[in-house]
Amino acid sequence: MARDRERGNREPGTGNRNDAARVVLRGGRVIDPSQNLDATGDLILAEGRIDSFETAAGARYGDDVRIVDCAGLVVAPGFIDVHCHLREPGREDVETIATGARAAAAGGFTAVCAMPNTQPVTDNQAAVGFVLRQGQAANAARVHPIGAISLGQEGKALAEFGEMVGAGAVAVSDDGRPVASAHLMRTALEYARTFGIPVADHCEEPTLAAGGAMNEGIVSARLGLKGIPAEAEEIMVIRDILLARRTGGHVHLCHMSTKGSVELIRWGKERGIRVTAEACPHHLSLTEAAVEGYNTNAKMNPPLRTEEDVEAIREAVRDGTIDLVATDHAPHHYDEKEREFADAPNGIVGLETALAVVNTWLVKPGIIDVATLIDRMSVSPARTFNLPGGTLRRGTVADVTVFDPGREWTVDPARFASKGRNSPYGGRALTGLVMCTIVGGRIVHQAAG
Amino acid sequence: MTPPLGKDLLALEPLTPEQIRLILDTAEPFKEISERAIKKVPTLRGSTIVNLFFEASTRTRVSFEFAEKRLSADTVNVAASGSSVSKGETLVDTARNLEAMRIDMVVIRHSASGAAQFLAERIESNVINAGDGTHEHPTQGLLDLLTLRDHFGSLEGRRVCICGDVLHSRVARSNIWGLKKLGAEVGVCGPRSLLPSAVSELGVHVFDRIEAAIEWAEALNILRLQLERMQGGYIPSLREYNRVFGVTRERLERAPRDVLILHPGPMNRGVEIDSDVADGPHSVILEQVTNGVAVRMAVLYLLAGGSPALAEAAKGASDR
Numbered sequence: 001m002a003r004d005r006e007r008g009n010r011e012p013g014t015g016n017r018n019d020a021a022r023v024v025l026r027g028g029r030v031i032d033p034s035q036n037l038d039a040t041g042d043l044i045l046a047e048g049r050i051d052s053f054e055t056a057a058g059a060r061y062g063d064d065v066r067i068v069d070c071a072g073l074v075v076a077p078g079f080i081d082v083h084c085h086l087r088e089p090g091r092e093d094v095e096t097i098a099t100g101a102r103a104a105a106a107g108g109f110t111a112v113c114a115m116p117n118t119q120p121v122t123d124n125q126a127a128v129g130f131v132l133r134q135g136q137a138a139n140a141a142r143v144h145p146i147g148a149i150s151l152g153q154e155g156k157a158l159a160e161f162g163e164m165v166g167a168g169a170v171a172v173s174d175d176g177r178p179v180a181s182a183h184l185m186r187t188a189l190e191y192a193r194t195f196g197i198p199v200a201d202h203c204e205e206p207t208l209a210a211g212g213a214m215n216e217g218i219v220s221a222r223l224g225l226k227g228i229p230a231e232a233e234e235i236m237v238i239r240d241i242l243l244a245r246r247t248g249g250h251v252h253l254c255h256m257s258t259k260g261s262v263e264l265i266r267w268g269k270e271r272g273i274r275v276t277a278e279a280c281p282h283h284l285s286l287t288e289a290a291v292e293g294y295n296t297n298a299k300m301n302p303p304l305r306t307e308e309d310v311e312a313i314r315e316a317v318r319d320g321t322i323d324l325v326a327t328d329h330a331p332h333h334y335d336e337k338e339r340e341f342a343d344a345p346n347g348i349v350g351l352e353t354a355l356a357v358v359n360t361w362l363v364k365p366g367i368i369d370v371a372t373l374i375d376r377m378s379v380s381p382a383r384t385f386n387l388p389g390g391t392l393r394r395g396t397v398a399d400v401t402v403f404d405p406g407r408e409w410t411v412d413p414a415r416f417a418s419k420g421r422n423s424p425y426g427g428r429a430l431t432g433l434v435m436c437t438i439v440g441g442r443i444v445h446q447a448a449g
Numbered sequence: 450m451t452p453p454l455g456k457d458l459l460a461l462e463p464l465t466p467e468q469i470r471l472i473l474d475t476a477e478p479f480k481e482i483s484e485r486a487i488k489k490v491p492t493l494r495g496s497t498i499v500n501l502f503f504e505a506s507t508r509t510r511v512s513f514e515f516a517e518k519r520l521s522a523d524t525v526n527v528a529a530s531g532s533s534v535s536k537g538e539t540l541v542d543t544a545r546n547l548e549a550m551r552i553d554m555v556v557i558r559h560s561a562s563g564a565a566q567f568l569a570e571r572i573e574s575n576v577i578n579a580g581d582g583t584h585e586h587p588t589q590g591l592l593d594l595l596t597l598r599d600h601f602g603s604l605e606g607r608r609v610c611i612c613g614d615v616l617h618s619r620v621a622r623s624n625i626w627g628l629k630k631l632g633a634e635v636g637v638c639g640p641r642s643l644l645p646s647a648v649s650e651l652g653v654h655v656f657d658r659i660e661a662a663i664e665w666a667e668a669l670n671i672l673r674l675q676l677e678r679m680q681g682g683y684i685p686s687l688r689e690y691n692r693v694f695g696v697t698r699e700r701l702e703r704a705p706r707d708v709l710i711l712h713p714g715p716m717n718r719g720v721e722i723d724s725d726v727a728d729g730p731h732s733v734i735l736e737q738v739t740n741g742v743a744v745r746m747a748v749l750y751l752l753a754g755g756s757p758a759l760a761e762a763a764k765g766a767s768d769r
């Protein structure tokens with residue numbers, strides 16, 4: 001049974017006085033890989049939906065139309081992040097659903113999926129409903145809740161997938177608390193089939209990864225930090241792929257970081273197993289060398305790996321072995337990061353730098369083209385998680401991202417809409433700036449200047 | 450003028466061979482001060498130094514304290530237990546509070562790798578790393594180098610093997626960098642479960658058998674086996690460790706040459722080193738301890754802005 005596809009009809013908020021019934025994105029390069037479209041013209045949005053695409057130059061519009069000049073810019077279906085941590089409920093001091101949704105909009109995301117490792121854990125329909133309502137109230141990017149796989153993410157009893165999906169959950173995951181039990185993973189993949197949702201796994205063999213603070217290798221040996229070997233991820237990647245083969249369930253592998261994982265996913269896909277995978281911008285751009293000097297803003301899990309791994313992940317994003325890019329946006333309080341490396345929490349913020357990082361490290365050097373970037377950040381996430389958006393077809397929700405692929409800017413975490421400042425890109429000059437983000441036909445972010 | 454070592458001594462890895470030689474050369478005249486009846490020179494009079502020890506330590510803390518006192522510095526010892534640290538104060542707050550008291554130097558021992566650098570980046574005072582986690586213990590590395598140099602003259606081409614738990618040893622890392630920078634060949638020997646998996650990328654010879662290491666080496670630096678490694682599942686038992694990796698007289702007697710024996714202490718006699726080796730004719734373990742004070746005086750002196758020539762003068766006209 002297909003899930004309720006009407007989710008996309010929910011308007012995020014109502015009655016904004018700046019709303020125009022019609023918005024025209026004028027003169028941009030409209031790229032929509034979902035329909036192999038790449039042409040210059042005016043994209044017209046009406047009543048919160050994609051209305052039409054006008055390629056004739058100099059078209060005239062009435063006074064009630066809001067016109068956004070997109071000359072020299074790329075107009076794309078809105079980006080969708082299937083993996084972020086918005087910290088509410090529980091850690092509203094480091095992020096709320098509202099600040100997270102605004103950060104998402106600032107980063108060109110029209111929808112994000114919120115991981116359930118909140119306090120308390122989002123493991124029941126009431127909790128899922130809370131996330132959904134807070135997301136609607138935020139009036140920014142759409143927020144799709146992800147429910148927990150196990151009650152309390154304790155890795156024991158299955159959470160009520162059916163009720164959580166009924167309340168708006170789009171997937172289940174115990175992200176942050178890897179599913180150690182192969183039996184639980186198997187059961188989750190089987191049970192999820194009824195509801196047609198992916199089971200998203202954080203692949204980490206806990207006994208190998210225990211106490212680890214960075215990639216195991218020459219840098220960890222030099223810095224005297226306990227390493228997390230690539231095999232801690234790869235063992236779980238192949239376990240999950242084999243369980244997906246056994247069960248027919250859809251396993252989605254979060255934040256892939258190693259060359260070996262890519263090879264295993266390729267193996268699974270060649271056999272028609274229902275495995276999808278994501279990579280994070282930081283695993284596409286940085287290596288373990290970023291940890292030098294005990295930089296806690298380069299500490300995340302899975303850790304930054306070697307150049308060889310980064311190259312393999314880039315190639316996998318290019319050839320589609322890795323289906324999509326997701327941020328694993330993980331805000332932390334600066335006090336928590338301002339401490340001894342081994343004691344600092346894992347994770348970095350990513351929503352507001354994702355486009356620029358992927359553009360700078362993959363598009364600029366010619367590894368992928370802009371259309372592929374849009375596919376991996378919009379079309380593919382929508383398809384993989386069965387979400388509204390990810391297309392500019394007529395009649396679909398008007399979730400649109402406008403960006404300047406050539407615009408250089410310097411990352412200043414103090415200016416993030418997110419409460420999190422923990423970015424390894426602070427002070428770096430990146431290329432690619434989000435100019436305008438439109439959700440349901442409404443402009444939720446516009447770049448200053 | 451930039452001080453010859455920079456602001457801090459955090460590790461040997463970033464130092465140049467010239468900087469290491471400078472410290473060792475500076476230590477030479479300081480050795481003599483400890484041999485005097487009145488073991489004190491006024492070199493650091495008026496300087497305030499905090500010995501900030503977040504981990505239990507007797508030898509290193511006492512060695513630093515003697516070094517400081519023999520240079521006439523005012524010193525305060527802060528141990529983790531009983532201080533604000535045990536009340537949950539963060540390292541950064543501890544650092545700021547020390548800084549606010551206008552101290553000149555901090556000697557820090559901490560269980561977290563990188564803690565000394567963390568502190569150094571946040572305060573103006575000079576910071577000396579007295580051991581950070583499993584990263585480095587630079588003054589131990591320096592005193593080992595000084596001891597080896599006393600016996601070998603030059604370390605160029607000398608073969609030194611570090612034996613035991615290299616994975617968790619800050620002494621091992623400081624020794625590897627220091628020895629390599631002074632031109633020595635470095636070996637490591639231990640169970641693979643106690644060597645970093647990337648050990649070969651450190652530019653060292655790796656020995657799986659202690660017999661092979663002894664046959665190769667001119668000096669062995671035998672690391673203390675932390676007893677908790679057994680609980681961690683890295684080795685099955687201390688008994689078997691001694692049987693397979695212990696440095697025993699029998700094994701040394703089969704060596705083609707005399708092998709110098711170093712150990713950073715404290716020793717587990719009968720585990721990594723047998724008593725008749727520790728107390729034997731080729732053991733320089735107590736010389737290491739003596740040299741420790743001189744090396745630390747040299748480091749304190751150089752970080753305070755002293756020059757090697759002045760070190761000679763500092764010890765007064767009465768000597769040599």
